[in-house]
Amino acid sequence: MHxxxxxxxxxxxxLEHAGGRRVRSVDVEIGELSSVVxxxxxxxxEACCRDTALEGATLTIVRVPGxxxxxxxxxxxxxxxxxxxxxxxxxxxxxxxxxxELRVREIEVDD
Ligand SMILES: [Zn+2]
Numbered sequence: 264m265h266x267x268x269x270x271x272x273x274x275x276x277x278l279e280h281a282g283g284r285r286v287r288s289v290d291v292e293i294g295e296l297s298s299v300v301x302x303x304x305x306x307x308x309e310a311c312c313r314d315t316a317l318e319g320a321t322l323t324i325v326r327v328p329g330x331x332x333x334x335x336x337x338x339x340x341x342x343x344x345x346x347x348x349x350x351x352x353x354x355x356x357x358x359x360x361x362x363x364e365l366r367v368r369e370i371e372v373d374d
Contacts, residue, residue, distance in 0.1 A: 296362030329362025
């Protein structure tokens with residue numbers, strides 16, 4: 264399962280960062296253009312955390328909206344889908360700037 268391996272990756276990163284300390288909370292950024300379903304990550308997180316230093320940790324998912332730069336008119340546009348078009352001129356030649364994120368933004372550990 265896709266989300267399961269992503270969640271495992273997030274947890275491995277946290278465990279490494281925490282170095283044996285208890286992890287209290289984790290903030291993860293997920294871009295709105297990524298194919299990752301936040302609800303699935305939340306679901307997997309709880310299961311994957313069991314019996315690790317992350318057990319009971321709070322997971323906060325931060326959605327990052329999609330934006331792009333249009334090659335045609337050069338303006339910034341909002342993207343609601345991966346291959347969306349420019350909201351100013353309708354061109355589909357848009358370079359994605361944000362919205363594909365999948366990263367751990369912050370980890371809070373016990374002192
Ligand atoms: Zn444009």
